[in-house]
Amino acid sequence: MGSLISQIQAVVAMNLRSLPQRIWMSLATLFAVAIVVAVLLAFLSMANGFQQTVKNTGSESLAVILRAGSQAELNSVITRDQVNLLSEAPGIVRGDKGPKVSAELYVTVDGIKRSSQTEVNLPLRGISESGISLREGFTIIEGRMFEPGKNEIVVGSSVLREFSGFELGNSLRFGKTTWTVVGVFEAGASVFASELWTDVRTLQSQFNRGSSAQVIRVALQQPGDIGAITEYIDKEPRLNMDVKTEAEYYQEQAKAMSDMIFFLGWPLAIAMALGALAGALNTMYNSVAQRAVEIATLRAIGFRGVSAFLGTLVESLVLAFIGGLLGTLAAFLLFDGISASTLGGSFTQIVFSFELSSDAFVQGITLAMIIGLVGGFFPALKASRVPVMVAFSVDP
Amino acid sequence: MTDTYLVLKNLTRNKLRLVLNCFAILIAFLLFGALGSLQHAFTAGIELSADNRLIVVNKINFTQPLPIAYVNKVRAIDGISKVTHANWFGAYYQDARRPMVGLAVDGDSYLDIYDNILLSDGGREAWLKERQGVIVGERMAHMHGWKVGDRIPISSNIFSQADGSTVWDMVISDIFRDKEPSADTNFLLFHYKYFIETQTFGKDWVGWMILTTEDSSLNERVAKAIDTNFANSSTETDTSTEKAFNRSFLEQVGSIGLIITSVIFAAFFTILLIVGNSMALSIRERTREIAVLKTIGFAAPRIFGMVLAESISLALIGGLLGLGVAVMLINGASSNPQLQSMLPNLIVPPSILIQALGYMLALGLITGIFPALRAMRLNTIDALNRG
Structure with missing residues (x-):
């Protein structure tokens, strides 16, 4: 047994040391694998980054209430009376200042995307003090909070990064009204960081919305439990509303986009991996053909077929592994952390960062190793079956 | 024995290699056809908008x-x-x-x-x-x-x-x-x-x-x-042409064009590496044969042409197959009602077919040109001695 292992070691070493003889073919395979892995990781990190941002937004302890059928904050309309009725619903946390309910307004304004210099939709959210107290991760990192009754805006940190014109102290014109950016806020890596916030009453009057709101957020007594509120709404004919936990709401909003990225990314990577596999097979068959005399000679002096098999397989796996690492490194350097934005469910921009997860890393290397394994297996089989006679032929 | 016969024989002498190379090229053109059509579907609305139509929206x-x-x-x-x-x-x-x-x-x-x-x-x-x-x-x-x-x-x-x-x-x-x-x-x-x-x-x-x-x-x-x-x-109002309005609307989703172009580029580059090397290898393997051909009177330009014909045929076989699969795939996908409502213009447009043909020729040329030059310049005596 010991001799078989040393045989295998010897053959593997021979294979690897002879790599420079096939340098161009080997490099081609290596780069092909690297590119496939990099493309896969680009899509996975995009899907992951987008999903993380949206996941960080939704809380289980808040419920989002919208007009029935409206699907997104942007579409919904809720009257003052309905807000008052809903505040009476059971299952809502009641503090010193009454039930923890936040009626919010959500309008769309134009911003300029830095990367493309095109106009994009940004959400301007009208919110009250009680609404802000519902958001756990909210902190002002620069400047100060807006004052109720004044045309003042605080902007999310992602807005500042991705869109131009929202720097602290800037004046913004929306129609005939002028607003001042007085602060920058951080809200975790969440969708809120892609929003502009202002006082809800001011927004209602400046955008002629009367006393109407678009979305109601309430703090739930039991996180995740919206049963009591749903029941209350069903019994009250004046309320025609959909209730979801905030976590559920944002998951639904993000589903279409992250599904699309995911389902586009994997088929693409698999198709490209098949192309790279063809390259790997080519390379390894060539390697076997080139070393046919060598392999046959080893067989003639007593080496076993399995050592030839493993020698070829390991060569292929090593090439694929280096390719996979290279691809991962390239993806990490090129994509990880880059900021991008896309349209979310409410028809406004959501800023997110590409995020390479350890999962994606494992998947990338796995894909590379599969290419190496399949690409090496069949040529290795051929290598193990090279007839001993070949060693004695004059012209291979 | 015509040149065509020789090219065909050379192409099919290593059947396994032919199949592998064709498959790699097939994948590249499948991606090109499918992604190109997808991009077309996204931008079709822009192309169809009239030149003299303006859109006025709230500023x-x-x-x-x-x-x-x-x-x-x-x-x-x-x-x-x-x-x-x-x-x-x-x-x-x-x-x-x-x-x-x-x-x-x-x-x-x-x-x-x-x-x-x-x-x-x-x-x-x-x-x-x-x-x-x-x-x-x-x-x-x-x-x-x-x-x-x-x-x-x-x-x-x-x-x-x-x-x-x-x-x-x-x-x-x-x-x-x-x-x-x-x-x-x-x-x-x-x-x-x-x-x-x-x-x-x-x-x-x-x-x-x-x-x-x-x-x-x-x-x-x-x-x-x-x-x-x-x-x-x-x-206040903001007036723009319908074209510009549609384009900027699309931009909001993200740089779809850039993403698709990058993937196609990556795929082509990969296939170029694989097929190019494989082509170079098969010509190197045939050094002696080429020397013999030259010795019996094949002129250098003729050899050059034969090698190029081989690489271009390879690109065309793989490429046309890939394009065929892409057309079938897109036609299949566009009859799915859900996809149809999302991407109503999903077809393989003629412009993509023509571009693909161009890229096939280019791929054949690029992968064949260096081996062909090498074959053309081959010194007969050296090559025969080396063997």
């Missing part, structure tokens, strides 16, 4: 309304031939999770501007007469199995009526086609009057205006005149 954002009085004010501006307006209805049919495109429009003027919308004989008059009338695109009607005369309840995810209901009763007056067969007809149009009188958001406002200029050379001047006219008013 704050296009989701904010405009006063209806603006329609007549704009009509008075020089250089404009027709003006109409539209409101986004946020329509859906039964299932709120499947929104559809529905616009409340002023029928007569809208059809004047969008003359690509083709109604049946008498369809226009029938629609204009019917207060609750709606005209539905062929594709949408087909998807839901609707016929002329059907009464359909269309819900809005934005608006409600005075009694709190969010469902509007409509009667299908006609089903329309588009002049351009590949254009999207997955939308419905109904009367602004019916909409504005029944919804509760307040009267006298429109979503946006569409106008045609007398000539596309006037576009810029007219756009400026409109925006200046409403500057410093309570509602």
Whole structure:
């Protein structure tokens, strides 16, 4: 047994040391694998980054209430009376200042995307003090909070990064009204960081919305439990509303986009991996053909077929592994952390960062190793079956 | 023995290698065909928009309304031939999770501007007469199995009526086609009057205006005149060509074009590496043969041509197969109703086919040129000695 292992070691070493003889073919395979892995990781990190941002937004302890059928904050309309009725619903946390309910307004304004210099939709959210107290991760990192009754805006940190014109102290014109950016806020890596916030009453009057709101957020007594509120709404004919936990709401909003990225990314990577596999097979068959005399000679002096098999397989796996690492490194350097934005469910921009997860890393290397394994297996089989006679032929 | 015969023999001498190379090229052109069509589907709306059509929206954002009085004010501006307006209805049919495109429009003027919308004989008059009338695109009607005369309840995810209901009763007056067969007809149009009188958001406002200029050379001047006219008013406007508007709308989703181009580039580069090397190898393997051919009188340019013919044939075989698979894939996908509603223009356009042919020739040339040069310049004596 010991001799078989040393045989295998010897053959593997021979294979690897002879790599420079096939340098161009080997490099081609290596780069092909690297590119496939990099493309896969680009899509996975995009899907992951987008999903993380949206996941960080939704809380289980808040419920989002919208007009029935409206699907997104942007579409919904809720009257003052309905807000008052809903505040009476059971299952809502009641503090010193009454039930923890936040009626919010959500309008769309134009911003300029830095990367493309095109106009994009940004959400301007009208919110009250009680609404802000519902958001756990909210902190002002620069400047100060807006004052109720004044045309003042605080902007999310992602807005500042991705869109131009929202720097602290800037004046913004929306129609005939002028607003001042007085602060920058951080809200975790969440969708809120892609929003502009202002006082809800001011927004209602400046955008002629009367006393109407678009979305109601309430703090739930039991996180995740919206049963009591749903029941209350069903019994009250004046309320025609959909209730979801905030976590559920944002998951639904993000589903279409992250599904699309995911389902586009994997088929693409698999198709490209098949192309790279063809390259790997080519390379390894060539390697076997080139070393046919060598392999046959080893067989003639007593080496076993399995050592030839493993020698070829390991060569292929090593090439694929280096390719996979290279691809991962390239993806990490090129994509990880880059900021991008896309349209979310409410028809406004959501800023997110590409995020390479350890999962994606494992998947990338796995894909590379599969290419190496399949690409090496069949040529290795051929290598193990090279007839001993070949060693004695004059012209291979 | 003709050259064609020799090229064929060379191509098929290592069948396994031929299959592998063809497969790699197939993958590259499959990706090109499929992704190229996808990109085309995303941008098709832009290409179909007319040159002299302008869109006027609220300067704050296009989701904010405009006063209806603006329609007549704009009509008075020089250089404009027709003006109409539209409101986004946020329509859906039964299932709120499947929104559809529905616009409340002023029928007569809208059809004047969008003359690509083709109604049946008498369809226009029938629609204009019917207060609750709606005209539905062929594709949408087909998807839901609707016929002329059907009464359909269309819900809005934005608006409600005075009694709190969010469902509007409509009667299908006609089903329309588009002049351009590949254009999207997955939308419905109904009367602004019916909409504005029944919804509760307040009267006298429109979503946006569409106008045609007398000539596309006037576009810029007219756009400026409109925006200046409403500057410093309570509602300022932002006017752009329909093309620019559609393009920037698409940009909001992200740089789809850039992503697709990068993936295609990566795929081609990979295949170039693989096939190029393999081609070089097979010529190196044949060094002695080529020397023999030269010795028996094959001129250098002829050898050069034979090698190039081999690499180009390889690219064409793999490429055409890949393109064929792409066409089948796209045709299969575009008959899926869900995909169809998302990407109505999903077809393999002729421009993609022509580009693909060009890239096949280029791939064959690039992978073949160096081996061919090498073969052409081969020193016969050296090559024979080396063997």
